[in-house]
Amino acid sequence: MTVESVSVGGVDVPAVGLGTWRLRGDDCRRAVETALDLGYRHVDTAQAYGNERQVGAAIESSAVDRDALFLTTKLDGSARRHEAVGRSVRESLDRLGTDYLDCLLIHWPNDKPPFSPVRLPGGPPLAETLDAMNELVEAGLVRHIGVSNFDVRLLDEARRLSDAPIVTNQVQLHPYWDQRRLLGYCRRNDVLLTAYSPLCHGGVLDDDRLARIGRRYDKTPAQVAIRWAIQHEGVCAIPKATSRAHLAANVDVFDFELTDAEMERIRRPSKLRTLAGFARSRLPLGV
Numbered sequence: 001m002t003v004e005s006v007s008v009g010g011v012d013v014p015a016v017g018l019g020t021w022r023l024r025g026d027d028c029r030r031a032v033e034t035a036l037d038l039g040y041r042h043v044d045t046a047q048a049y050g051n052e053r054q055v056g057a058a059i060e061s062s063a064v065d066r067d068a069l070f071l072t073t074k075l076d077g078s079a080r081r082h083e084a085v086g087r088s089v090r091e092s093l094d095r096l097g098t099d100y101l102d103c104l105l106i107h108w109p110n111d112k113p114p115f116s117p118v119r120l121p122g123g124p125p126l127a128e129t130l131d132a133m134n135e136l137v138e139a140g141l142v143r144h145i146g147v148s149n150f151d152v153r154l155l156d157e158a159r160r161l162s163d164a165p166i167v168t169n170q171v172q173l174h175p176y177w178d179q180r181r182l183l184g185y186c187r188r189n190d191v192l193l194t195a196y197s198p199l200c201h202g203g204v205l206d207d208d209r210l211a212r213i214g215r216r217y218d219k220t221p222a223q224v225a226i227r228w229a230i231q232h233e234g235v236c237a238i239p240k241a242t243s244r245a246h247l248a249a250n251v252d253v254f255d256f257e258l259t260d261a262e263m264e265r266i267r268r269p270s271k272l273r274t275l276a277g278f279a280r281s282r283l284p285l286g287v
Helices: 025-038 052-061 082-096 126-138 152-161 180-188 208-217 221-230 244-251 260-266 271-281
Strands: 005-008 011-014 042-044 070-075 101-106 142-148 166-172 192-196 235-237
Touching: 011 192, 025 042, 025 052, 025 244, 052 070, 052 082, 070 082, 082 101, 082 126, 101 126, 101 166, 126 142, 126 152, 142 152, 142 192, 152 166, 152 180, 166 180, 180 192, 208 221, 208 260, 221 235, 221 244, 221 260
Parallel strands: 042 070, 070 101, 101 142, 142 166, 166 192, 192 235
Antiparallel strands: 005 011
C-alpha cells in the first residue's frame, strides 16, 4: 500500500506513521516489522519509551531501504543539557542501528514534566537544548529538528531561538481535542503538526457519529478519525497499533475524502472525553 506524504517547509513526511509509545520487547519489534511490510515509511519512537533497540532491529530485518524511512526519536527529560543532548543522541543512533535521524524532537518543554498541567521552575534553558540540536544537524547526525507538546508561545520561542527550522510540533490531536489555535499558527509558519493519539486512546472506536459517517465510505470510526486528522492541511498522524489487521486499517485511509460538513461535524472539543482517553492510556495494553 502506498502512503501519501504531506509537505511542509520543503520537507516531505509520510502522512500516516506508526507511534510506538508503550510498545516494548518483541511486541514492539513485530509491530514495526509488520508496519514496514504493510507500507509504512514513518516510525516514531523516543528515548523515554525504552524501545529504540527493538525499533532498530525491526528496521534492520526489513527489506525497506533506510533512506526510504522517516525515523523520529525524542530527547529524554534527562538529556536537555548541551553535552547530554549529543551523548544521548549518539546512544540512540547506536540503539536504532542507523547513522542519522530524520527528525529529533524535544519531548516535553524543558520546565514541564510529562503529564503535568503546570510548568515548574528550573530545567536547562530552551536555547541550550536547541543549540546542541543545531550542532547535530550541522554534523549530519540529524536531518531535521522539532518539538513535542509545545503550546503556541513556546513553539514561537523555539522557532526564534533555533537556527535550523523547527519542522514539526508533535501534539495530541483527535476529534475531541482539535488544537485549532495551534494548528492555525503552524499553518501560518510552515510547521508540520504531527498528531499523536489520533484515536483518543481508543475513545473514538464507539463513537456513533464517526460510525455513521464511516458507513458512507465503508470505513470504521478509527479510519474516519485518522482521515479527519490528516485531511487538515499540514498534519500527519502516528496512530499506535500492534495487530496486523489494525495496522493495515490505520493506513487504509487514502481512498476517500470527508466533506467540509463532515469535517466540522466530527470536530467536537471535549475535555471530558480527552481526560477519559488519557485515563484509558494508563490501562494495561491490549491488542
